[in-house]
Amino acid sequence: MKYQFTLVLEQERPAGSRLGGVADPLEMLDIASDDPEAVRECYAERGWGDGLPLVAPTPERVDAMLANCNADPDEPVTVLPPRSGVATRRVIAVNAVLAGCRPEHLPVLVAAVRALAHPEINLRGVNATTHPVAPLLVVHGEIAQTAGYNAGLGAFGPGNVANAATGRALRLILLHVAGAIPGAGDASTQGGPAKYTYCVAENLAESPWGGYAASVGVAAASAVTVHCGEAPHNFHDMESKDPAAILDKAASAMTSLGSNNAPVSSGEFFVMLCPEHAAACDGAGWTRDRVASYLHERAQMRVGDLRAAFALRAWAPWQEALDDDATMSVTEHRGNIKIIVVGGPGKHSSVIPSWGMTRSATVPVEV
Amino acid sequence: MRIYAPVGAVGPAAISRAVTGPTLAGKRIGILDNSKPNAGLLLQRLAEGLAARTGATVGLVERKNAALPAPDDLLARLAEAEVVLTGSAD
Numbered sequence: 001m002k003y004q005f006t007l008v009l010e011q012e013r014p015a016g017s018r019l020g021g022v023a024d025p026l027e028m029l030d031i032a033s034d035d036p037e038a039v040r041e042c043y044a045e046r047g048w049g050d051g052l053p054l055v056a057p058t059p060e061r062v063d064a065m066l067a068n069c070n071a072d073p074d075e076p077v078t079v080l081p082p083r084s085g086v087a088t089r090r091v092i093a094v095n096a097v098l099a100g101c102r103p104e105h106l107p108v109l110v111a112a113v114r115a116l117a118h119p120e121i122n123l124r125g126v127n128a129t130t131h132p133v134a135p136l137l138v139v140h141g142e143i144a145q146t147a148g149y150n151a152g153l154g155a156f157g158p159g160n161v162a163n164a165a166t167g168r169a170l171r172l173i174l175l176h177v178a179g180a181i182p183g184a185g186d187a188s189t190q191g192g193p194a195k196y197t198y199c200v201a202e203n204l205a206e207s208p209w210g211g212y213a214a215s216v217g218v219a220a221a222s223a224v225t226v227h228c229g230e231a232p233h234n235f236h237d238m239e240s241k242d243p244a245a246i247l248d249k250a251a252s253a254m255t256s257l258g259s260n261n262a263p264v265s266s267g268e269f270f271v272m273l274c275p276e277h278a279a280a281c282d283g284a285g286w287t288r289d290r291v292a293s294y295l296h297e298r299a300q301m302r303v304g305d306l307r308a309a310f311a312l313r314a315w316a317p318w319q320e321a322l323d324d325d326a327t328m329s330v331t332e333h334r335g336n337i338k339i340i341v342v343g344g345p346g347k348h349s350s351v352i353p354s355w356g357m358t359r360s361a362t363v364p365v366e367v
Numbered sequence: 368m369r370i371y372a373p374v375g376a377v378g379p380a381a382i383s384r385a386v387t388g389p390t391l392a393g394k395r396i397g398i399l400d401n402s403k404p405n406a407g408l409l410l411q412r413l414a415e416g417l418a419a420r421t422g423a424t425v426g427l428v429e430r431k432n433a434a435l436p437a438p439d440d441l442l443a444r445l446a447e448a449e450v451v452l453t454g455s456a457d
Contacts, residue, residue: 027372034368048373057371079378091375098373125434176373312402314432357434 026091034058039098047184048176049098050168050196057097065093065103077110078117081124083179087113091177092169099169104147105162108224111365112137112170115226116178118361125357126228127180131260132192133355136227136270137170137199138340140213143222143365149201153344156200156232167199194231200342206275207341208282213362215288216338220364227270227338227360230259232350243281246349247291251298253351255330262301263310264356265319265328268336271295272350274343288339296334300327314356388449392422397448399441401433410452423450 036053043049066073073090139149150160179185204211213223235249261267304324396414400407414425427448431437
């Protein structure tokens, strides 16, 4: 089947739109059908899309996505590198429609885009590197429940609309607005499955230590964290009640020569504990800080092994001064180890190393 | 029917390149080594070749982490050169 489409400039602006000279009107395309495969083909000819069928972003659907948005939809939220693309709420909403989001997901997506713009995220590097890094979006607080995000069994997927569609929309924004297109704006050697969708919710109901966002000083009812990292590295412990035995397995996953954290000593780790592992730690009286401190102490690597493995290292001067036979923690500070409760029944948890030259950002969700 | 394009506008460029001069004779060539494997060697050889052909001199050599923007003080030092060579991937 051959689809017909032509590029035209939008002639009419939605009522109430105020451009103020800061954002150009979005281009519009004429297309014969709103079939998801037709949209995919139309977009693919322009180098857009993620390879999967796309929901047609008609003005009606985009307006419905923006229906609860109280801010100017054409006001820039931020500018995303390397393309220097201007992310307005309208263009965010277009990508939300494409991905299959519902309107209640839009505030999460806008907050995620704000987080991506934080300088410490280093989005230009994240998008451009040969490493398979992808921004993980973690949803915290009330909106995780009210908008239907999955924090329980199978939280990393598949199956939940909110997790799947919001993560996909964030990737589409990176592709379209930021220009992180493989080859032109994303040099990832192998790419990675987390670059399709990577969104999860914190299991606040089963967190013995309260919410993660509040623990890093964001006291909003709803918040998101963006951590630019690798895909989750699983560890399981079916037999231990002792937190140390469980966490030693996490420390083992953290001390792989295969992760970018090995040569970058300032890198963060997100340790996503399942509720049963978290309960074992809490039952023994361990706080979130104690878990992080223990992992910092146990995730040790021999300095000479790291030197032999990596000619290029981003270490502090005091680390470079260590003897080969010394050991050091794979990350400089215990504060670089972030603990979040995610998942349902079972005894599988995960470690998510970072790309290295990036730091996570937690921001409130404005609803 | 009509659908939106998904890309939006492009914002202003963060920085612009300087105007290229008519000749490099007598100019100073700087090198910004991004620390990728062999980047310093490659850029040094390129700078030496360029200098030999044009009458320029190889002056400053600075080094930065490949994954982070160059710090302001480093850029200020490099600004003393009229030409800067940089850019090397894995």
